[in-house]
Amino acid sequence: MLKVVEFSLTLSNFLLQNINLEVQEGEFFALIGPTGSGKTLLLESLMGVFPSNCQFKGNIFLNKKNITYLPPEKRGLGIVYQHAALFPHLTVKENILFGFRYKKQKKNLKELDFLIQKLGIAHLLNRFPNTLSGGERQRVALARALVLRPKAILLDEPLSALDPNFQEEIRELLKNLHKDLNITFIMVSHNFSEVLYLAERGAIIRNGQIEQIGTISQIFNHPNSSFVADFVGVKNIFSAQIKKDVAIINNTLKIKIPIQKQKFLNYIAIRPEAIFLLNNRNNNHLENCFTGIVKKIFRKGFYFEFIIEVDSVEFKSFLTKKDLIEMIVKEGDKIKIGFRAKDVHCFYEKL
Numbered sequence: 001m002l003k004v005v006e007f008s009l010t011l012s013n014f015l016l017q018n019i020n021l022e023v024q025e026g027e028f029f030a031l032i033g034p035t036g037s038g039k040t041l042l043l044e045s046l047m048g049v050f051p052s053n054c055q056f057k058g059n060i061f062l063n064k065k066n067i068t069y070l071p072p073e074k075r076g077l078g079i080v081y082q083h084a085a086l087f088p089h090l091t092v093k094e095n096i097l098f099g100f101r102y103k104k105q106k107k108n109l110k111e112l113d114f115l116i117q118k119l120g121i122a123h124l125l126n127r128f129p130n131t132l133s134g135g136e137r138q139r140v141a142l143a144r145a146l147v148l149r150p151k152a153i154l155l156d157e158p159l160s161a162l163d164p165n166f167q168e169e170i171r172e173l174l175k176n177l178h179k180d181l182n183i184t185f186i187m188v189s190h191n192f193s194e195v196l197y198l199a200e201r202g203a204i205i206r207n208g209q210i211e212q213i214g215t216i217s218q219i220f221n222h223p224n225s226s227f228v229a230d231f232v233g234v235k236n237i238f239s240a241q242i243k244k245d246v247a248i249i250n251n252t253l254k255i256k257i258p259i260q261k262q263k264f265l266n267y268i269a270i271r272p273e274a275i276f277l278l279n280n281r282n283n284n285h286l287e288n289c290f291t292g293i294v295k296k297i298f299r300k301g302f303y304f305e306f307i308i309e310v311d312s313v314e315f316k317s318f319l320t321k322k323d324l325i326e327m328i329v330k331e332g333d334k335i336k337i338g339f340r341a342k343d344v345h346c347f348y349e350k351l
């Protein structure tokens with residue numbers, strides 16, 4: 001288990017503040033947050049790569065051993081960056097074996113062979129990094145980190161520098177490696193589909209602090225603040241009066257919600273995917289159904305975002321092009337929308 005206890009890091013212009021984090025052995029954990037929120041600083045702190053001008057306090061444990069003051073090569077961790085950062089003057093094989101220069105650990109050729117096969121890089125061993133594609137470079141970087149048999153592997157946006165085809169290929173590879181090697185993966189990512197596909201739990205970082213920590217489903221479906229809700233794309237976030245099984249927006253619009261045991265809740269959040277545009281479709285299973293006006297339709301690449309106004313409350317929903325054509329709906333039209341009570345998430349936010 002990797003455990004971070006009350007860890008803070010101070011730079012002249014930034015503070016990573018009071019981080020407490022536990023990542024279980026074998027878990028795939030994601031660090032998510034806006035740009036400049038401190039994800040890389042936290043990842044590099046785990047690795048022991050600190051900016052020269054920083055001060056830090058607190059502790060980092062790996063399987064109960066305090067690694068806070070150990071140099072990177074003695075921590076039992078491996079790191080892979082966005083741009084594979086291979087040594088240009090070394091061949092692929094020399095790059096992979098580079099870490100052994102600083103280790104007493106004996107080269108395990110069986111392990112090396114296993115990884116080379118697993119990562120599909122046998123044909124690249126004598127090539128130099130500048131002759132490799134982005135995807136191939138990332139495979140080599142993974143091999144270089146994994147050959148030292150780390151207890152956890154740290155990934156700093158490993159897919160973001162790749163084009164979409166390579167992204168899918170390396171994403172699949174990461175999934176398989178995690179399944180087969182049973183080691184801990186901690187990944188910094190901006191990309192939600194990557195996080196949803198790969199990670200089991202995660203933390204949202206905001207301004208150098210952890211804003212929410214939990215399973216990926218909790219973070220995406222049950223955000224604990226409007227910041228997290230907005231960041232993970234919930235889109236429909238309303239302050240509301242919340243009673244046992246009903247939320248009232250703007251003192252008028254009544255929304256059925258799951259029965260709430262907790263008191264003092266004052267916000268609701270509904271993912272846009274949970275709001276259906278109904279027209280004449282069957283809506284028996286939806287506890288909330290309203291008629292509204294289509295205010296705006298935005299084209300967003302492969303889908304369309306709809307803004308529908310109901311009693312001066314604006315709901316956002318998505319539609320594919322196929323659905324849009326089938327429904328024959330345009331701005332200004334009257335439309336029925338619906339959503340399940342169970343898809344309304346309630347939370348408390350200090351005002």
Ligand SMILES: Nc1ncnc2c1ncn2[C@@H]1O[C@H](COP(=O)(O)OP(=O)(O)OP(=O)(O)O)[C@@H](O)[C@H]1O
Pocket residue numbers: 011012013014033034035036037038039040041042051052053
């Ligand atoms: N060596 C350094 N000296 C001074 N400031 C730094 C240093 N490294 C990072 N920072 C600052 O710390 C803040 C957090 O940086 P960090 O790279 O951790 O963000 P991030 O969440 O990983 O962002 P991104 O998603 O854009 O990569 C930023 O404001 C950055 O400018």
